[in-house]
Amino acid sequence: MTHPIYTAITFAPVQGFIEKSRKLRDLYGASLILSHLSKKIVDAVNQLPNCEVISPGLPNLEKGMPNRILIKGELSQDKVQRLLLDEWQKILQVCRSWIDDPENGKLRELDYSWDKEWRNWGHYAWEVFWGQGSGKTEDEGIILAMEDLETRKLSRAWKAINWIGESSSLTGADGIAFPGLGAETRNPKHLNYSCEKKEIEQFYQRLAEVTEEVDKSDNITEESTESEDESEDEQIEGKFIDPNEKLSIPELVKRLVTRDDIANTIGMEKLDRGFKEIQRKPTNNRRGQWTGWFMGDGDKVGDKLKEIARQRGEQGIKDFSYEMRNWGKNFYNNFYKETRLGRVIYAGGDDFLGVIYSRNPRKPVKPLAAFEWLMTLRSKWRENKQECNQVNLSVGFVWVAGSVPQRDVLQHCREAEKLAKSRGRNRVTIRVVFNSGQYVQWTCPWDYLHILKKYSDRNGESNWSHVYGDLAQLDARHAFEFKPSAIDYKFAIEFFDLYFPGEGEYLESHIDHLVGEYDDQYDRAVATTNWIRNLIYIGWHLCSNPLNT
Incomplete structure (x- = not known):
């Protein structure tokens, strides 16, 4: 008798890809890309003979699609790698073609010599992890596949991309994307940033100009017609692309995929509502806005999946994944309608990220209102779930001053969430971060969070x-x-x-x-x-x- 084979796959980097973000738009772009790549892998696997996707659930919903995929059937690591890279390279090609169009970003006076750099990012941006298992029973095969995946994740084979010249102004980790990035004449021995500065500035000035109109139209949101707090003279922080920005190729791509025309060409799910950046930083006529960022993750979900596999096999995994994804969909769609406090950036099921802020910076959200919402989060987590109610939740909540860079805010969220888990899980770490970068924090179980109200x-x-x-x-x-x-x-x-x-x-x-x-x-x-x-x-x-x- 032939025992069924199960394949578990994922890819990386995920958190790093999301956290390298300056604007709220970048976070959404990163989330859209990750969900799209996972969805395309799921779609391709479901078309293969003798293969069936067990999880994630809701396979037709792209938004919030997790990057962990469990398959019944045998699928090679090379095949998974090819599926992932084909879709990623398509995203790069569409974005680059848009930039190369003279009607958009292309400047005729500049020499576009960056083919090799785009190809490199197409081949080396992602690393696939893969595991397989087969046992006498389906639950044994599922567990062995999951364990094999975790073991293989301990060994990394990621390749970095070499570059010369100045680094991106966002992360400092990759080279600035501009037409001359891969020119043969760029010799690191003689390279002087001042020689390329004018060309870089021309390129980003042009991108800023051609994206300005979409930025203005996006700032008119569906929510703005419903909210009493909207102000017609509200000033938006930054533009779609600011002339002073110097982005790497992946950072530029994350920004561009939030354009409807580019998303349509890729076949990617678009932002489902109008878009507005957060006015966080102080201006000449207003104070900076404090905002609340929350990052959550289910506790010991891997152990829970193994338990479900032992008890209920494939169907149990399917039911669990469906519940998680359905909760994430509802949380994403209903957060603003129910709270008027901001928006969820992504909700993949057992992990999510969101931000509490006011769309009218003249009327910022009070910290007490943010805390009172936080007190309701665990009950919201347990809402409309059966199997998933046995999974506890750890959250990092960061109340942060307006001048703290967004990339630093996300790092604080990640650290706060990890602290909540390390202190025993099923709790929340609240961190208040000041403009200086200093902070105070407190970790508390959910069932005692109400103490602050006493x-x-x-x-x-x-x-x-x-x-x-x-x-x-x-x-x-x-x-x-x-x-x-x-x-x-x-x-x-x-x-x-x-x-x-x-x-x-x-x-x-x-x-x-x-x-x-x-x-x-x-x-x-x-x-x-x-x-x-x-x-x-x-x-x-x-x-x-x-x-x-």
Whole structure:
């Protein structure tokens, strides 16, 4: 008897591709590309004889398509690599053809000598990971394929692309895309950026000009007709392409695929609504806007998939994937309608990224409103799911000042989410990031996040300045400092109980759950005191509303 073979595949880099973004538009472009590549692989596999896609579910929905694919059938790594690169190269070709069109970006006076650079990005941008398994039962084969994939991911074979000259102004990791990028006359021994500066500036000035009209039309959103907070004189941050930008080829492609005409030519799903960049940075007549960024991921989803495979086989995996993707679709589509607080950038199922901001920067979102929405996220996560309700959620939430670069914001989100997982999962890490780059953060289980709403000062009110001021005075007197010989943290808990009446006893009896497990009593005391201190910092910044008044 022949046992079924299962193939598990994914590709990389994903997070790095998303995080190398300056504008909100870049995030969407990256998400559109990743979903499109995954969708094309799924479509191609479903056309192959003796192959069936088990997950992801909702195979006809491109938006939010995960890049992890489980297949019933035998598919070689070379075949997967070819499917992926063919679609990626098509995206590059369409974008390059658009730029080379004299009606768009092409300048007749410039020598377009960058064929080799576009080909290199077509061949070396992605790395495919692949695993296979076959067992006496279908669940055994699925688990073996998943484990084989994880083992192979430990070995990397990615190739970097060499370049000379100045680097992109976004990441500094790749060369600036301009017509002379691959010219034979570029000798690194004699290359001087000043010699190429004029040509680069001409190229980006032209791109800025030809994309300006689409930028103006995109700024008129569907939501703007519904929102009372819209302002006709709202100033948009930046343009589709700013003349001062110096982007690499992949960065330029992420920007261009958000144009409807280019997306149509590629066959890619377009942005389903009008588009508006976030006005975050301060201008001459207004303060910078604080925004909230949330990045979430299901806990131990791989282990859950193995459990489902053992219990329910293929059909269980299909049902689980369908539930996850259906939740992601609804979360993406309904977030703004339900909250009026911003938009979801992607929601692939068990992972998502979104931003809370005001479309009218003159009326920024209050931090308390952002926190109150965050308190509802776990219940939203558990909504309309059965199998997936057994998967917990870890989230990084970053409340960030307007002058912090977007790429740094995304890194803070990633770090906050990882911290939530490392502290025990099923919790959220809230990080407040200032323009200086400094930050305060606090990690809390979802079931105790409401503690910030239970604050009561000495007057029975919720003026966080009282506890914040008292904490500052105690810190100045080194009241919370510990030595290895003095590990009693009773004073910190008594201080906590004073402002959160009746909660001190609960905290002391649930330290392992709330703060984390520590074998060493000194570490336990320090961690508990820091947890209380950070709770007060976060509460003062988010719940007393000192930042956006």
